[in-house]
Amino acid sequence: MVRAFAMFVLASFMLPAAAQSQPMKKAGHYLFVWTGDQAKQGNDFLAVIDADPASRGYGKLLTSVATDQKSNNAHHTEYSMPASGMLFANDHNANRTMIIDVNDPLKPRVAASFESLGGFSMPHSFLRLPNGHVLASFQYPDHHGQMDMSGKSGGLVEIDDTGKLVRSVSNADPAHADEGLLPYSLAILPKIDRVLVTNSPMGDDFLFTSNSYQLFRLSDLKLLGTYRFDPGPGMSGQVSPEEPRIGPDGAVYVQTLSCGIQRVTGLDSATPKATLVHTFPGAFCGVPTIVGRYLVQSVPGIHGYIVLDIADGTRPVEVSRLTISDTYSPHWTGWDAISHRLVVTSGQSGDRMYLLKLDEATGALSIDQAFRDTDGRPGFSFATRDWPHGWKGEGRPHGAVFSR
Numbered sequence: 001m002v003r004a005f006a007m008f009v010l011a012s013f014m015l016p017a018a019a020q021s022q023p024m025k026k027a028g029h030y031l032f033v034w035t036g037d038q039a040k041q042g043n044d045f046l047a048v049i050d051a052d053p054a055s056r057g058y059g060k061l062l063t064s065v066a067t068d069q070k071s072n073n074a075h076h077t078e079y080s081m082p083a084s085g086m087l088f089a090n091d092h093n094a095n096r097t098m099i100i101d102v103n104d105p106l107k108p109r110v111a112a113s114f115e116s117l118g119g120f121s122m123p124h125s126f127l128r129l130p131n132g133h134v135l136a137s138f139q140y141p142d143h144h145g146q147m148d149m150s151g152k153s154g155g156l157v158e159i160d161d162t163g164k165l166v167r168s169v170s171n172a173d174p175a176h177a178d179e180g181l182l183p184y185s186l187a188i189l190p191k192i193d194r195v196l197v198t199n200s201p202m203g204d205d206f207l208f209t210s211n212s213y214q215l216f217r218l219s220d221l222k223l224l225g226t227y228r229f230d231p232g233p234g235m236s237g238q239v240s241p242e243e244p245r246i247g248p249d250g251a252v253y254v255q256t257l258s259c260g261i262q263r264v265t266g267l268d269s270a271t272p273k274a275t276l277v278h279t280f281p282g283a284f285c286g287v288p289t290i291v292g293r294y295l296v297q298s299v300p301g302i303h304g305y306i307v308l309d310i311a312d313g314t315r316p317v318e319v320s321r322l323t324i325s326d327t328y329s330p331h332w333t334g335w336d337a338i339s340h341r342l343v344v345t346s347g348q349s350g351d352r353m354y355l356l357k358l359d360e361a362t363g364a365l366s367i368d369q370a371f372r373d374t375d376g377r378p379g380f381s382f383a384t385r386d387w388p389h390g391w392k393g394e395g396r397p398h399g400a401v402f403s404r
Helices: 002-014 017-021
Strands: 030-037 043-050 061-070 074-077 086-091 096-101 109-114 120-128 134-143 155-159 165-170 183-189 194-199 212-217 222-228 241-246 252-256 260-265 273-279 289-291 294-299 304-309 317-323 332-336 341-345 354-358 365-367 395-402
Touching: 030 074, 030 086, 030 341, 043 086, 043 395, 061 096, 061 109, 074 120, 086 120, 120 155, 120 183, 134 183, 155 183, 183 241, 194 241, 212 241, 241 289, 289 332, 294 332, 317 365, 332 395, 341 395
Parallel strands: 074 395
Antiparallel strands: 030 043, 030 395, 043 061, 074 086, 086 096, 096 109, 120 134, 134 155, 155 165, 183 194, 194 212, 212 222, 241 252, 252 260, 260 273, 289 294, 294 304, 304 317, 332 341, 341 354, 354 365
């Protein structure tokens, strides 16, 4: 016994440092939903829901953790769970971001928070760099603690898991000084040493002029150029470019608020090109997700979701649609590679959060009927209830991320 114990201790010391520092994986599978108070009277909180299809409690609320941030606009989280388990979650209008430790899923805790950083304010999106840090898009400048929402450019900020500034850079481009270069979201492409940033306002300022993308060199965050999106035949397919996603062909696909899909190629060249390759019905399209050869898009115009086959990125083909109801207002989508399901949220009062099944052979979407709240209906309700953190009210969900 003594010899066996000694060998165990020795083996633990021989593990690589990275392996020793990795958080222990907890049993079960979970969905973390960043939520505000629909009435904006209470505080933002993180809800933890059972996302294990084999669990008896599948679809049920397990716990929640309150923050000290009064709800203004609980908005984006990271799009997928980071390896560190330190999840960034933002109240955009409050200019405040929480870093929530979810390594123990049933005992999440707010570990840190930050407001303006590196001379910039109003962060929107958070993507992980190869070194594990976050690279965030900040929409506006900040002058010594004073937000300048009249500014016409913002910046990129690298942040560690404690909320500390690592480096920052402005995205201002004198050649486009009057257009409103307001960083919205980004795609990180380490293999070609590039970062693609979309410029789009969260408000109405520069809505029809901040329709560009920029390329930065990832290694030193040097701005390489500012480029136009393709307006397409209707001359509106470029309006308010928002979420970029990397496709199976290496191109970046960008959803626009005007419901276009722009395909950006030549990212490692001096002449990148954006082409409008598809237009969905209506306007105000939200967060897309790419799963293999399929792009899943939230489309308010059909009160649901449309799936494109982008195997040939130059000619996407619609393969399925799923309408949730006559009034449903879709927005967020996020893929879970473990359970092979999509989480979709709305944020509109009365709408439920659903998990969707994606047939990875055909692209067909369907509601997971087994994912049910305590009312017995498919999906999860954010209607007024007693939440585990001691608050009663109606939640307004936005970002939602599965555990690893």
